[in-house]
Amino acid sequence: MSKRRADDQQAQAIKERLALRARNAPAPAPNEASGSPEAEPSAQARQHFLGPKLASLVAGRNLEQLPVAHIAPELRPDLRQPRMLPLPDQLVVKGETPPEYEELVAELRDLGASLRERQIQPIVVYPGTSAELPEARYLILIGQRRWTAAQLVGLPQLEAIVIDPPDPLERITLQFAENEARESFSDIERAWTLQHLRERMGGEQVAVHEVATKLKLKRSRAYQLLRMLAFPPEQQQMVALLRLQERQLLPLLDALHQGQVSSAQSAKILQRLRDIAAERALSSRQLAEEETTRSVESPRRSGIDAATVARLVARANNSELLGGAPQAPNPRWYQSLLDDCSSFSRKLRRASERANELDAQASAELRRRLEELQHQAQLLHEALEDA
Amino acid sequence: MTHVYAIANEKGGVGKTSVAVNLAAAFAKLDLHVLLIDFDAQRHASRWLGLDPDGLAVEDSFLGIASQRRRLEQVVRQTAEGVDVLPAHKDMIGLPETLGRSMGGGIYLLRKALEQAASSGYTPDVVVLDLAPARGPVLATALAAATRCIAPVQAADLVLQSLGDLVESLAQAQEFNPQLQGFSVLRNNYSPRATLDHAYDQALSEVYADALLKTTIPSRALIRLASGSQQSVFRFHGPDEHAVRGVFLALAEELLTLDGVPA
Numbered sequence: 001m002s003k004r005r006a007d008d009q010q011a012q013a014i015k016e017r018l019a020l021r022a023r024n025a026p027a028p029a030p031n032e033a034s035g036s037p038e039a040e041p042s043a044q045a046r047q048h049f050l051g052p053k054l055a056s057l058v059a060g061r062n063l064e065q066l067p068v069a070h071i072a073p074e075l076r077p078d079l080r081q082p083r084m085l086p087l088p089d090q091l092v093v094k095g096e097t098p099p100e101y102e103e104l105v106a107e108l109r110d111l112g113a114s115l116r117e118r119q120i121q122p123i124v125v126y127p128g129t130s131a132e133l134p135e136a137r138y139l140i141l142i143g144q145r146r147w148t149a150a151q152l153v154g155l156p157q158l159e160a161i162v163i164d165p166p167d168p169l170e171r172i173t174l175q176f177a178e179n180e181a182r183e184s185f186s187d188i189e190r191a192w193t194l195q196h197l198r199e200r201m202g203g204e205q206v207a208v209h210e211v212a213t214k215l216k217l218k219r220s221r222a223y224q225l226l227r228m229l230a231f232p233p234e235q236q237q238m239v240a241l242l243r244l245q246e247r248q249l250l251p252l253l254d255a256l257h258q259g260q261v262s263s264a265q266s267a268k269i270l271q272r273l274r275d276i277a278a279e280r281a282l283s284s285r286q287l288a289e290e291e292t293t294r295s296v297e298s299p300r301r302s303g304i305d306a307a308t309v310a311r312l313v314a315r316a317n318n319s320e321l322l323g324g325a326p327q328a329p330n331p332r333w334y335q336s337l338l339d340d341c342s343s344f345s346r347k348l349r350r351a352s353e354r355a356n357e358l359d360a361q362a363s364a365e366l367r368r369r370l371e372e373l374q375h376q377a378q379l380l381h382e383a384l385e386d387a
Numbered sequence: 388m389t390h391v392y393a394i395a396n397e398k399g400g401v402g403k404t405s406v407a408v409n410l411a412a413a414f415a416k417l418d419l420h421v422l423l424i425d426f427d428a429q430r431h432a433s434r435w436l437g438l439d440p441d442g443l444a445v446e447d448s449f450l451g452i453a454s455q456r457r458r459l460e461q462v463v464r465q466t467a468e469g470v471d472v473l474p475a476h477k478d479m480i481g482l483p484e485t486l487g488r489s490m491g492g493g494i495y496l497l498r499k500a501l502e503q504a505a506s507s508g509y510t511p512d513v514v515v516l517d518l519a520p521a522r523g524p525v526l527a528t529a530l531a532a533a534t535r536c537i538a539p540v541q542a543a544d545l546v547l548q549s550l551g552d553l554v555e556s557l558a559q560a561q562e563f564n565p566q567l568q569g570f571s572v573l574r575n576n577y578s579p580r581a582t583l584d585h586a587y588d589q590a591l592s593e594v595y596a597d598a599l600l601k602t603t604i605p606s607r608a609l610i611r612l613a614s615g616s617q618q619s620v621f622r623f624h625g626p627d628e629h630a631v632r633g634v635f636l637a638l639a640e641e642l643l644t645l646d647g648v649p650a
Contacts, residue, residue, distance in 0.1 A: 010633050011416045014640045018417075018648045379625055382608035 063122055066160045068151060071125055072136035073144045078200070079168065081175055082192030083185075084240035085144055087132075088151040100241060100274075105152065108145070112153030115146060122159040123147060126166065141166060142178050169214075172197045176215050187246040188239045190217075191225040230256050232263055238270045242277055244304060251310035251331065255317075265316045272312055273304055280304075307331060389501070390646050391514040393533035398549045399520035401539045402575040404431045405614055406604065407517035410642075411436075412619040413635040414513045415469035419649065422463060422511040424449060424497075425475035426482070426529065427519040433474035435617050436466045440474045448476035452500045453485050453493060459500040460509040468619060471511060486524035493524060494563065498532035512649035522556060530560035535569030535646060537600075541576045542587040547594065569645065573638070574603040576610075602638040607631055 073087070074080055086104075091097060097105045123143025130136040140147055141163070150158055166174065176193050179185040198204075198211045212222035224246055230253060231239060239249065246253070252269060255261040261269070310331040358366065394407045404427065411423040425432040426449060430440040440448075451457035463471045486493035501514065516529045530536060538553055550572065561567050572595045577584050591599055604610070609631050613623035620631050 006629055007416075007632055010629075010636055011418075014636055015417055018640065018643050021644065021648070379608075379612065382612065383626060386608050 061161045061163060063159055063161060065157045066125070066138060068147065068156060068158055069135050070137045071123075071147055071158065071160070072130035072133035072139060073147065074128070074139045074141075075130060075132055079171070081144060082196045083144070083179070083189050084237070085148060088148055091148070091152065100238075104241065108149040108152050111146065112149035112155060115149060115158075116153065116155055119146075119159045122161045124163060125160050126163050128165065138162065139165075141171065142175065168200055169197070172200065173214055186240060186243045187225055188228050188236055188244075190215075191228045192236075194222055194225055195229060227253055227257065231266065235263075235267055235270055238274065242270075242274055242304070244273065248304055248306050248309055250306055251313045254332075255313045261313060261316055269309075269312045269316055273309065276308065277304055388534075388647070388649060389505070389511060389514060390535065390642070390649060391501070391516065391533045392642070393516045393518060393526075393529045393536045394539065395516075395518045395526060395529065395536055395553060396538045396540065396549060397520050397522050397526075397552065401520075401541050402604070403427075403520070403539055404435070404517055405610060406537070406539045406573060406575060407515050408432050408435045408619050409610070409613075409621070409635045410638060411470045411513075411515045412468050412621040413632070413639040414515075416621060416632075416636060417639055417643075419512040420471070420510075421469070421513045421515065422471040422473065423515045423517060424473040425517050426479065426525055427475055427517055428477055428480040428482070429519070430475040430477065430479075431614075431617075432517040433472055435614065435619060436468060436470055436472050438464060438466065438472055438474050440476060443474055443476060445476045445478045448474055448479060449497075450476060450479055450482065450485065453482065453489070453496055458507070459504040460507055463509070468622060483521070483524045486528060492527060494527050494531045497528050498564070501532055522552065526556060527560065530557065530567060531564045533560075533564070534566050535571060535642070536567065537571045537573050537642075539573045539575040539604075540591070542574075542581070542584040547590060550595065570598050571600050571642075571645075572598045573600050576606045577603050578606040600638070600641055602634065602641050604634055604638070 073085075084104075086101065091101050091105050091108070121143075123146055124141045125138035125143075126141060127137065128139035130139065138160070143158070143160075147158065149155075172193060176190075176197075179189070179193075194208075194211055194215065194217075197214060198206055198208070201211060201214075208222055208226065209219040212219050215222075217225075228239065228246055228249065229236065252261065252266060256263075256266055355363070392410070394403045394410075396403060407423060408431075411421045414421045423432060423436065425440075433440040445451070446454070446456050447462050451462055452459060459473070463473050466472055486496070489496070497516075504510070514532075516533065518526060518529055536553070536557055538550060540550065554570065557567065557570055572591060574588070574591070577588075607627055607630075609623065609625040609627040610620060612625060613620045616623055620628065620635060
């Protein structure tokens with residue numbers, strides 16, 4: 001997401017936390033039909049909805065306590081939310097959790113525990129039935145993650161707002177808007193949503209930028225995200241589980257698109273990334289327990305950065321070459337930047353000798369550009385010192 | 388209830404102005420009405436927030452209030468970052484003497500000025516006082532109006548000594564200002580990898596355990612660069628900006644959690 005939005009959301013998240021502390025009201029009484037003691041907590045709960053469209057859909061509706069057993073996620077293939085969220089019976093099979101879901105289950109259990117204490121935002125459901133879960137009378141529009149968490153910890157009820165079934169396009173844009181605000185929403189899930197929406201809007205004939213506009217994404221960003229779908233489906237699942245973002249995976253995506261890395265190699269690289277993420281998660285948990293200072297970074301990052309990925313890609317290339325020259329350990333942009341620096345340096349030197357050829361306006365413009373350049377150069381210089 | 392934060396440490400160079408300006412901007416980002424009062428004749432805070440203090444008359448600073456020629460709400464200026472500023476003037480180098488000449492050392496000047504402004508309808512949610520590195524009448528006047536004193540510290544020698552002196556001043560100030568409930572030590576310019584920082588951390592935790600703020604301002608090029616460009620980190624652009632802004636937002640959040648959110 002854009003830096004500006006990310007900044008605003010930081011501030012927004014803090015304001016919500018503080019508002020919650022300030023109000024500190026006792027939990028709303030269950031199932032009171034629009035009496036005025038109910039209205040206050042409802043209004044508070046509704047305030048947490050982050051999109052205006054969703055807010056208007058839920059306006060005027062009461063909060064209800066619904067049994068979790070009566071709620072189910074929408075599982076029909078063309079209506080299902082494109083998110084990395086397995087069903088509860090896939091997460092816990094015969095009392096055990098498959099290893100690839102361990103971290104996810106741990107997070108969801110934490111979520112469940114905090115929901116038990118206080119449910120800040122109601123989930124949003126609409127009347128419907130489910131073939132897989134016959135007891136259900138409501139389907140989830142927003143809140144599948146919380147529902148899954150509730151299932152895992154055995155929470156019997158969830159606070160919900162019941163609305164009318166949304167139309168298919170609206171559903172996708174609403175879910176995207178709500179998900180955008182959540183930290184757990186990853187780039188590949190955004191890519192899935194883009195593709196999903198494009199199919200619903202008419203398929204290949206619909207221009208990508210039309211789809212992007214509906215989700216309030218920039219066209220270039222949409223293309224960036226769609227590139228992630230170059231991975232075969234199982235690898236996409238792994239990317240989603242590891243929550244690897246597009247920026248981190250860029251070296252691998254570039255290599256895939258340019259045919260420098262095969263699909264099998266890509267699978268191996270992703271497996272290696274999973275191992276690294278597990279190692280780093282373990283060590284950061286240990287560090288977190290020892291730390292006296294507070295970390296501002298969010299707790300669950302995959303611990304992978306673009307440089308790590310680039311290293312693995314280079315190594316993969318290396319191991320396939322027979323007796324070839326060893327690949328440079330540095331990322332590709334480094335060499336390219338060095339080349340640019342040398343050629344630019346030459347140009348500047350030549351220009352200095354011919355500075356009097358320019359008129360006043362051109363001169364001023366060039367000076368402005370040079371100042372900007374100096375500024376960027378200084379930032380990079382400092383960053384290199386800090387690294 | 389207005390929170391009045393006095394950023395104080397008689398050692399220079401610990402980052403008082405940097406903390407004051409960035410914290411004020413962070414509060415503004417959280418949509419609070421913030422006033423920053425620049426008490427330092429070096430006038431850095433005023434400049435960072437976009438004012439040109441050398442274009443102002445001496446009465447347009449706290450000196451105007453000290454000489455009773457102005458009321459607070461008359462001299463407050465709004466700035467682009469959403470922080471109100473009472474700017475400093477270079478003649479404020481003589482503020483300690485000016486205060487010394489008033490009855491009672493001018494100790495209630497700031498407090499009265501804030502109270503009068505409130506009754507005229509000017510009620511910021513938060514007031515941040517950027518003090519010069521000194522002990523004396525200005526610190527006393529600030530502490531007489533403050534609800535919390537925040538002392539930025541760096542992992543450097545003699546820090547514990549200067550904190551000890553500050554704590555003494557605070558104890559005295561509490562006698563004439565019962566509203567001064569809080570004292571916080573803020574670790575500034577810390578590099579988590581340095582063993583020296585760990586050692587000071589430990590020493591600080593032993594002596595000032597309850598006062599230590601959990602949020603720590605890390606040593607980051609962006610903070611230095613922003614101050615070099617005379618901007619807050621919320622206006623300055625650089626690769627680290629999101630994380631650094633997050634730190635100051637976290638600091639604002641911690642303080643609001645300690646002191647409550649102004650209604």
